[in-house]
Amino acid sequence: MSALAGKRILLIIGGGIAAYKCLDLIRRLKERGAGVTPVMTRAAAEFVTPLSVGALAANRVYSDLFDREDEQDVGHIRLAREHGLVVVAPATADRMARLAGGLAEDLAGAILLATRAPVLMAPAMNPAMWEHPATRRNLARLGEDGVRFVGPGTGEMAEKGEAGVGRMAEPLEIVAAAEAILSPKERPLAGLSAVVTSGPTHEPIDPVRYIANRSSGRQGHAIAAALRDAGADVTLVSGPVTLPDPQGVSVRHVETAAEMLSAVEASLPADIAVFVAAVADWRVAAESLRKIKKTAEGPPSLALAENPDILATIGHHAKRPGLVVGFAAETDDLLANARNKLERKGADAILANDVSPEGGVMGGSDNTIRLVTADGVEEWPKLAKDAAAGRLAGWIAARLGRSVRK
Structure with a gap:
């Protein structure tokens, strides 16, 4: 049985082209036994009709804060209190800004300020709007206020020729996020702290050029989120990526390998360390200022100098975490190189993956992992990076065993 069975969900549909996905979202929620009460903003009605929304939800569509009939019993408060979850999809830049600023100029805004239920937002906007400093500030503020987010994803935009981060999450992704919020989860890593590295590093050559690699940061960010969901207090040290920061995670942004090592050491002591970042092995010995x-x-x-080895440094550190996990991104002799890395760098486990171009792992959405420990090799099937992250979090909990505080 779905965690949504018998739950009442209030769906606020925002005014964006992605509003059409809400018709499928309503259907998916109802398939799982949820009751859906739709609230449409004035702009949303420009993209989908209240008739279609109401027919699929089998419920009345609310839209007017000053409706005489509804507000006789202070309808916006009633709507806010009668539902176990409020979903905002699409969550436009404007809607996020209004809630971050505490504005209640319409029915949706009044409900969002009055509700005591969890709020789940599915942002959808042009990549330039998503990356704007104002939106980033609003995202951070809403996260601090306890708002949960799903997406946005990467892909083509409605605007011709534009692509990037800003696509609304697909309906099934939103359903999964809603189920995660409404179903009680085991938190085996509660009370423990973790530090995770993610993404590439950029090693400057001159003011406009740098040495880097194709790492997208997807696997590292997914692992940080999975450890968070398992109850750990997570610090993510991220190189330059285009991904949004995982909510509920302390994030430190860095550029170079030296900055990443410094940020990791500043995050110690920690119980768990997972080094996923594809750190550049070398830097230019003398960066040109021109x-x-x-x-x-x-x-x-270009004379090159060797960068600090973050995994080896922490694997032999005076404040070494109780469990140290590294990644080995290889194109040849995968297991031999992973075993060598395990021994030399003081790690408890190495997650080995083949990053040959034909595999599409670097920058892709899937991963095929071999978990290498002193006890042997555990082969994992090809998994989406989010699924691989969840499996790793489960392995970490099992490995820590009795030391995990429930």
Whole structure:
């Protein structure tokens, strides 16, 4: 039985092109036994009709804060209190800004301020709007206020030729997020702290160029979220990525390997450390303060220096976490290199994955992992990176055993 069976969900439909997905979202929620009460903003009615929404929800559609009949019994308060979850989809930049600022200029805003139920937002907007500093501030404020988020995803936009982060999560993703909020979860890592690294590092050559790699940060960010969901207090040290920060996680943004190591050491002591970041092995020994120009003498000679080895440093650190997990991204001799890394770097486990171009792991959405420990090799099937992260969180909980505080 779904965790949504018998639950009453208030769905606020915002004014964006992604509003059409809410018709399918209503159907998916009702399939799982949830009752859906729709609230449409004035702008939402420009994209989908109240008739379609009401027919699918088998319920009245609310839209007017000053409706004489509804407000005789202070309808916005009643709607806010009668539901176990409020979902906002699509959550536009404007709606996020209004809630972050505490505005209640319409029925949706009044409900969001009055509700005591969890609020789940599914943002949807143009990538430029999502990346705007104002939206980032509002996202952080809403997260501090306890609002949960699902998405946005990456893909093509309604605007011709535009793509990036900003697509509303698909209906089944929103349903899964709602189920996670409304179903009690085991939190085997409650009371423990974890530090996770994610993404690439950028090692500057001159003011406009740098050494980097193709890491998207998806796996590291997913692991940080999975450890959070398992109850851990998580610090994520992230290199430059285009992903949104996981909610409920303390995030430290860095650029270089040296900055990443410094941020990790500042996060100690910790019970768990998972090093997922694809850290550049080398940096330019002497970064140019001016842009290097082409000359008749040909390409410049770049002297390289070795970057600090973050996994080895923490694996042998005076404040070494109780459990240290590293990643081995290899194109050849996968298991041999992973075993060597396990021994040399003081790790308890190495997650080995083949990052050959044909596999599509770097920057992709799936991963095939071999878990290497002193006890042997555990082969995992090909999994979505979120699923792989959940499996790792379960392995960590099992590995810690009695030391995990329930």
